[in-house]
Amino acid sequence: MKIGVLGGGQLGRMLALAGYPLGLRFRFFDTAADAPAGHLAELGVGNYDDTEALERFAEGLDLITYEFENVPVETARFLQRLAPVYPPPQALEAARDRVVEKTFFRSLSIPTPLFYPVLTKNDLLQGLEQVGYPALLKTRTLGYDGKGQAKIATPADADKAWEELGGTPLVLEAWVTFEREVSILAVRGRSGEMVFYPLVENLHQQGILRRSLAPAPRLTQALQAQAEEYARRVLLNLEYVGVLAIEFFQVQGQLLANEMAPRVHNSGHWSIEGAETSQFENHLRAVCGLPLGSTAPREYSAMLNLIGKLPEPKDVLAVPGAHLHLYGKEPRPGRKLGHVTLRAESREELEERLEALSGIL
Amino acid sequence: MKIGVLGGGQLGRMLALAGYPLGLRFRFFDTAADAPAGHLAELGVGNYDDTEALERFAEGLDLITYEFENVPVETARFLQRLAPVYPPPQALEAARDRVVEKTFFRSLSIPTPLFYPVLTKNDLLQGLEQVGYPALLKTRTLGYDGKGQAKIATPADADKAWEELGGTPLVLEAWVTFEREVSILAVRGRSGEMVFYPLVENLHQQGILRRSLAPAPRLTQALQAQAEEYARRVLLNLEYVGVLAIEFFQVQGQLLANEMAPRVHNSGHWSIEGAETSQFENHLRAVCGLPLGSTAPREYSAMLNLIGKLPEPKDVLAVPGAHLHLYGKEPRPGRKLGHVTLRAESREELEERLEALSGIL
Numbered sequence: 077m078k079i080g081v082l083g084g085g086q087l088g089r090m091l092a093l094a095g096y097p098l099g100l101r102f103r104f105f106d107t108a109a110d111a112p113a114g115h116l117a118e119l120g121v122g123n124y125d126d127t128e129a130l131e132r133f134a135e136g137l138d139l140i141t142y143e144f145e146n147v148p149v150e151t152a153r154f155l156q157r158l159a160p161v162y163p164p165p166q167a168l169e170a171a172r173d174r175v176v177e178k179t180f181f182r183s184l185s186i187p188t189p190l191f192y193p194v195l196t197k198n199d200l201l202q203g204l205e206q207v208g209y210p211a212l213l214k215t216r217t218l219g220y221d222g223k224g225q226a227k228i229a230t231p232a233d234a235d236k237a238w239e240e241l242g243g244t245p246l247v248l249e250a251w252v253t254f255e256r257e258v259s260i261l262a263v264r265g266r267s268g269e270m271v272f273y274p275l276v277e278n279l280h281q282q283g284i285l286r287r288s289l290a291p292a293p294r295l296t297q298a299l300q301a302q303a304e305e306y307a308r309r310v311l312l313n314l315e316y317v318g319v320l321a322i323e324f325f326q327v328q329g330q331l332l333a334n335e336m337a338p339r340v341h342n343s344g345h346w347s348i349e350g351a352e353t354s355q356f357e358n359h360l361r362a363v364c365g366l367p368l369g370s371t372a373p374r375e376y377s378a379m380l381n382l383i384g385k386l387p388e389p390k391d392v393l394a395v396p397g398a399h400l401h402l403y404g405k406e407p408r409p410g411r412k413l414g415h416v417t418l419r420a421e422s423r424e425e426l427e428e429r430l431e432a433l434s435g436i437l
Numbered sequence: 438m439k440i441g442v443l444g445g446g447q448l449g450r451m452l453a454l455a456g457y458p459l460g461l462r463f464r465f466f467d468t469a470a471d472a473p474a475g476h477l478a479e480l481g482v483g484n485y486d487d488t489e490a491l492e493r494f495a496e497g498l499d500l501i502t503y504e505f506e507n508v509p510v511e512t513a514r515f516l517q518r519l520a521p522v523y524p525p526p527q528a529l530e531a532a533r534d535r536v537v538e539k540t541f542f543r544s545l546s547i548p549t550p551l552f553y554p555v556l557t558k559n560d561l562l563q564g565l566e567q568v569g570y571p572a573l574l575k576t577r578t579l580g581y582d583g584k585g586q587a588k589i590a591t592p593a594d595a596d597k598a599w600e601e602l603g604g605t606p607l608v609l610e611a612w613v614t615f616e617r618e619v620s621i622l623a624v625r626g627r628s629g630e631m632v633f634y635p636l637v638e639n640l641h642q643q644g645i646l647r648r649s650l651a652p653a654p655r656l657t658q659a660l661q662a663q664a665e666e667y668a669r670r671v672l673l674n675l676e677y678v679g680v681l682a683i684e685f686f687q688v689q690g691q692l693l694a695n696e697m698a699p700r701v702h703n704s705g706h707w708s709i710e711g712a713e714t715s716q717f718e719n720h721l722r723a724v725c726g727l728p729l730g731s732t733a734p735r736e737y738s739a740m741l742n743l744i745g746k747l748p749e750p751k752d753v754l755a756v757p758g759a760h761l762h763l764y765g766k767e768p769r770p771g772r773k774l775g776h777v778t779l780r781a782e783s784r785e786e787l788e789e790r791l792e793a794l795s796g797i798l
Contacts, residue, residue: 099763116477367755394728402460
């Protein structure tokens with residue numbers, strides 16, 4: 077079976093690494109000729125609106141999936157005429173625009189932070205009255221890793237934020253004082269089978285994920301059940317197939333949905349060593365119509381992103397329980413170049429190993 | 438870092454899958470253009486005595502290793518002038534000929550079954566007097582998976598065995614009535630660091646490995662210590678770098694060395710899911726001069742080879758704890774096409790899962 081993947085970044089690379097043992101073959105499509113997945117599979121290069129390049133890409137593929145959420149919906153719909161596309165394009169549509177996404181969550185009775193769509197400066201001022209201070213002004217589309225957003229702490233910040241971001245559709249979001257950020261990875265197969273990974277606790281800095289702990293410390297059954305119920309509503313409504321990630325703020329024991337990603341997700345990388353079946357393998361099992369694998373965690377894991385520059389591999393690998401994942405990308409400030417998963421038999425051991433690793437990173 | 442690998446079969450494929458996350462790149466060399474490793478890395482095609490093809494292969498490589506033990510020693514020595522070669526060519530030399538190999542074991546005070554070199558029919562008759570009945574007549578070189586051997590149960594079988602195999606250097610080996618077959622995977626790094634996986638119990642049929650249990654049931658510290666001591670002698674004597682496998686017969690609580698392989702080994706495939714660090718990753722860590730990873734087993738594993746024909750992937754994946762590994766090879770009788778690793782939290786659970794899987798294979 078040959079799978080086409082839109083996007084050839086690290087997520088695609090890890091999909092291929094999980095898929096070869098299942099006997100799958102891969103072809104990637106990316107705008108960059110040096111995309112990391114090209115090291116280990118065929119890579120077609122082109123723009124997402126280049127129908128000729130897309131047709132060449134689709135030739136002989138059994139199905140198409142994506143690892144990049146900013147694939148234009150039109151591209152996915154165009155390809156759907158050539159091969160089955162999973163997850164379904166409506167999932168891209170629901171996730172690509174922050175206003176559409178939050179409206180979608182609310183339509184499923186999934187709580188979200190307060191938000192207000194902003195097209196004009198006047199919308200911004202009205203929005204600030206509604207959501208209060210501090211607030212976050214964000215582009216509705218194409219934002220990632222903290223790009224395309226500005227904090228408005230006091231009325232005086234509004235002008236600067238508008239200057240920075242105005243002119244494109246925006247959304248103003250209430251600043252949430254959360255206890256922590258958590259995320260769930262949910263998987264739905266072509267037969268409708270669903271499985272869920274345990275919630276993980278995420279730490280972001282400057283809008284970029286730095287660290288995940290899996291399972292989330294002090295995870296209660298009630299919280300896990302709430303997250304699974306929300307994820308189930310999304311999966312069913314979108315007739316979803318594949319892995320879906322939803323990020324939540326945890327506030328007074330309740331979950332507020334922040335955003336979702338219709339793909340494998342950085343906060344699920346721990347599952348390669350830390351779960352019985354990785355998110356990458358389960359995504360492939362789902363889109364290929366195979367039975368889903370167990371999401372049970374294997375003891376305790378921490379995932380740390382390597383951002384901007386790389387440590388010496390030998391230093392990382394000398395830490396007990398450390399597993400190194402490099403993406404084959406050129407170092408650049410703010411760029412995700414790899415990650416390390418630490419595994420341990422107990423929380424205490426994990427803390428010790430985290431401390432040892434922190435000295436290196 | 439770019440690694441060259443002689444041989445492009447499933448072992449090479451699994452080396453590459455383990456090496457990409459370490460940031461390594463790969464180029465394989467094989468006599469077959471459809472070698473399985475070619476699906477996911479560069480593949481040079483040529484004969485092992487084609488020095489021009491070998492020179493092209495070696496260009497720009499940081500080091501060279503092998504996944505195929507019948508690489509001619511001359512090939513390895515030729516390549517050594519172009520890039521470092523690990524494990525060292527003398528390991529190929531020690532392992533390629535059954536008489537040299539057993540003599541080498543005995544020189545290190547590692548017990549082996551009785552054996553007798555056979556060049557002529559007369560040697561065979563003298564040998565049978567020495568080692569008794571039943572005995573095994575084998576080619577000294579190039580044997581694998583039960584090929585190139587004949588059992589001599591009674592004097593009457595000697596003629597037939599000679600007709601079948603005579604004309605090439607042979608060895609007559611005593612038939613060992615063993616309690617079981619076990620093997621150890623040992624790893625030595627470039628710095629001299631050594632680690633050892635727990636002994637596994639192997640079941641062969643028609644000379645082909647069918648199943649490994651890891652760790653070996655009822656494994657005592659004394660038996661593990663004995664195997665490690667023998668492996669240590671071999672590693673040190675050969676100034677070995679990389680993974681080495683030694684197969685033993687267990688007879689009355691003692692180990693008799695049967696053969697060794699200077700490479701990653703089928704009886705170590707369980708380590709992908711069943712150990713903290715897989716044999717493939719540890720081989721690469723060793724040859725790259727990186728710290729070796731923990732060989733600690735993660736609960737209980739069984740590895741089953743898929744030989745000759747493949748089951749339906751969906752049936753295999755529906756068994757809890759089953760991990761499928763397909764090699765991308767065309768089915769053919771007696772050919773290793775893939776393997777399944779079963780993991781479980783207890784021996785009892787493993788037995789149940791083995792039973793469920795047996796119904797499918």
